[in-house]
Amino acid sequence: MSLQILLNGISTGAVYSLIAIGFALVFNILKFSNFSHGATMTASAFIAYFLVASKGWGLAPTLLCSALSGAIIGLIGEFIGFRRILLNHSAPTYFFVSSITLGTLYEGLVTLKTGTNFYVYPNFFDVATVKIFDAVVSKENIIILAISAVALIILAFIIQKTSIGRQIRAVSFDRDTAKLMGINSTLIIQVVFAISGFFGGLAGCFLGIKFTLTSTLGSLVVKGFIASVIGGLGSLTGAVIGAMLLGIMEALFLSLWGSGWATIASFALMLVFLLVRPQGIAGSNVQEKA
Amino acid sequence: MEDKTMLKVENLSVNYGHIEALKNVSVDVKKGQICSIIGANGAGKSTLLKTISGLVKPVSGSIFFEGKPLPKKAHKIVAEGIVHVPEGRKTFSGLTIEDNLLVGGTLADKSRLSANLEKQYALFPILKERKHQFAGTLSGGEQQMLAVARGLMSEPKIILLDEPSMGLAPLIVNQIYKLIGQIRDSGITVLLIEQNAKKALSICDYAYVLENGRIKLSGTGKELLESDEVRKAYLGG
Numbered sequence: 001m002s003l004q005i006l007l008n009g010i011s012t013g014a015v016y017s018l019i020a021i022g023f024a025l026v027f028n029i030l031k032f033s034n035f036s037h038g039a040t041m042t043a044s045a046f047i048a049y050f051l052v053a054s055k056g057w058g059l060a061p062t063l064l065c066s067a068l069s070g071a072i073i074g075l076i077g078e079f080i081g082f083r084r085i086l087l088n089h090s091a092p093t094y095f096f097v098s099s100i101t102l103g104t105l106y107e108g109l110v111t112l113k114t115g116t117n118f119y120v121y122p123n124f125f126d127v128a129t130v131k132i133f134d135a136v137v138s139k140e141n142i143i144i145l146a147i148s149a150v151a152l153i154i155l156a157f158i159i160q161k162t163s164i165g166r167q168i169r170a171v172s173f174d175r176d177t178a179k180l181m182g183i184n185s186t187l188i189i190q191v192v193f194a195i196s197g198f199f200g201g202l203a204g205c206f207l208g209i210k211f212t213l214t215s216t217l218g219s220l221v222v223k224g225f226i227a228s229v230i231g232g233l234g235s236l237t238g239a240v241i242g243a244m245l246l247g248i249m250e251a252l253f254l255s256l257w258g259s260g261w262a263t264i265a266s267f268a269l270m271l272v273f274l275l276v277r278p279q280g281i282a283g284s285n286v287q288e289k290a
Numbered sequence: 291m292e293d294k295t296m297l298k299v300e301n302l303s304v305n306y307g308h309i310e311a312l313k314n315v316s317v318d319v320k321k322g323q324i325c326s327i328i329g330a331n332g333a334g335k336s337t338l339l340k341t342i343s344g345l346v347k348p349v350s351g352s353i354f355f356e357g358k359p360l361p362k363k364a365h366k367i368v369a370e371g372i373v374h375v376p377e378g379r380k381t382f383s384g385l386t387i388e389d390n391l392l393v394g395g396t397l398a399d400k401s402r403l404s405a406n407l408e409k410q411y412a413l414f415p416i417l418k419e420r421k422h423q424f425a426g427t428l429s430g431g432e433q434q435m436l437a438v439a440r441g442l443m444s445e446p447k448i449i450l451l452d453e454p455s456m457g458l459a460p461l462i463v464n465q466i467y468k469l470i471g472q473i474r475d476s477g478i479t480v481l482l483i484e485q486n487a488k489k490a491l492s493i494c495d496y497a498y499v500l501e502n503g504r505i506k507l508s509g510t511g512k513e514l515l516e517s518d519e520v521r522k523a524y525l526g527g
């Protein structure tokens with residue numbers, strides 16, 4: 001495998017990691033798969049496109065706008081989609097249904113504005129490629145990789161070393177007992193939705209840069225979902241490892257067989273993997289509710 | 291002597307759907323004392339503690355702490371100085387021992403966090419040795435110690451203990467009870483829930499007997515230990 005393919009794969013894997021992490025954070029705390037995450041990514045990427053990128057403001061402001069939009073959408077989603085269900089101790093299926101409904105709503109709103117048109121972020125880089133040793137790699141991939149890595153490292157630090165991170169872990173383990181420790185669980189759940197949305201926004205923007213912006217961009221959320229399942233649902237480290245594997249595998253298959261077969265092959269491999277090791281790489285003990 | 295009631299539960303009733311778990315329960319906990327509530331399985335003991343700590347909402351009745359009505363939200367109740375160590379320890383098994391303790395200190399003054407940590411480690415040396423291990427690797431007795439230490443990290447005025455001796459060997463139970471005495475001596479009021487009536491009644495200043503959701507009897511620990519009713523029902527004759 002050439003360095004170029006590997007770097008491509010790692011950079012795609014990094015974007016999948018961002019998606020998988022956003023997914024896993026919410027899964028951990030509420031024990032359900034948030035299917036509105038994909039549409040959150042799409043909406044954030046488009047908001048950043050219309051408010052910032054189309055005005056010629058460059059990568060950093062666009063990325064920031066997309067991430068912040070994601071955080072805000074996450075907060076709104078928590079409030080309108082999940083808060084009442086949570087307070088009523090309703091059955092887990094309601095979370096699932098609510099998240100699908102929210103996702104459809106977001107996607108509908110985006111389609112209202114964009115139709116089925118394609119949009120392209122302006123070219124953020126004046127030089128498209130850089131040379132590392134003998135390999136020519138796209139600058140875009142390097143930047144995406146670097147920013148994703150920094151974001152993931154900061155998140156790891158917050159989760160492991162700060163009071164907020166400990167509170168997130170405590171609420172994820174046992175919400176009632178966390179409350180008995182003086183933790184405002186509603187606030188912590190909001191924080192988690194904001195972080196999840198922030199990562200979704202970053203991922204959405206990167207996907208828009210790598211591919212094109214369409215109202216169905218968010219369907220790539222399945223990649224993040226698969227990655228977090230391979231990694232072991234509930235494990236953040238597992239999610240990143242799973243995402244990297246998926247990204248590298250796709251890049252490899254792509255270089256071997258072209259895009260159609262690459263997707264099929266990577267999905268097939270995932271299925272085989274799950275047959276062999278259904279609990280995922282990190283083998284979490286969390287059972288999914290819905 | 292002036293009234294030094296710290297926690298006052300008045301005519302409290304709690305339902306779970308159609309089940310009436312508590313019926314008109316009134317309890318007074320005096321400052322600086324150990325107050326104990328004993329009762330059989332399903333009597334409503336845990337429900338009483340959960341209602342005080344805000345996890346369960348009552349249908350009627352009121353709870354006053356230091357003369358004021360309690361806030362509604364659980365985390366605000368902790369901020370008032372009430373901490374509840376739940377039945378079955380409920381340590382965060384996937385967090386390290388130190389992280390468990392730090393989570394317990396979420397609301398405490400940040401500047402005293404490390405001093406409080408050292409205080410718990412002095413009280414429970416076993417926790418210090420293992421501070422970087424996951425709480426799930428501790429034995430039952432050690433987890434109970436951790437649960438109590440974690441509760442103390444919030445610098446409570448009153449600590450609510452739900453069956454701290456459950457499932458523990460007699461030697462460990464004695465250790466836990468010695469500890470409960472130390473907690474009281476350090477100025478923290480204790481509300482102790484137990485099925486182990488003998489142990490609880492010998493350590494407490496005042497006690498209530500809860501039966502099918504109602505307070506059946508109350509008195510000093512000594513009075514109840516000597517009462518025929520308690521003897522028959524809870525001390526095995």
Ligand SMILES: Nc1ncnc2c1ncn2[C@@H]1O[C@H](COP(=O)(O)OP(=O)(O)OP(=O)(O)O)[C@@H](O)[C@H]1O
Nearest residue numbers: 306309311329330331332333334335336337338485
């Ligand atoms: N979440 C719940 N939903 C429905 N009923 C409940 C719930 N929790 C407790 N109950 C019922 O309320 C009654 C009192 O339960 P509680 O847990 O307070 O008893 P307890 O005295 O703590 O018992 P134990 O000594 O076994 O812990 C029981 O009949 C129990 O079945």
Ligand SMILES: [Mg+2]
Nearest residue numbers: 335336337377
């Ligand atoms: Mg109980």
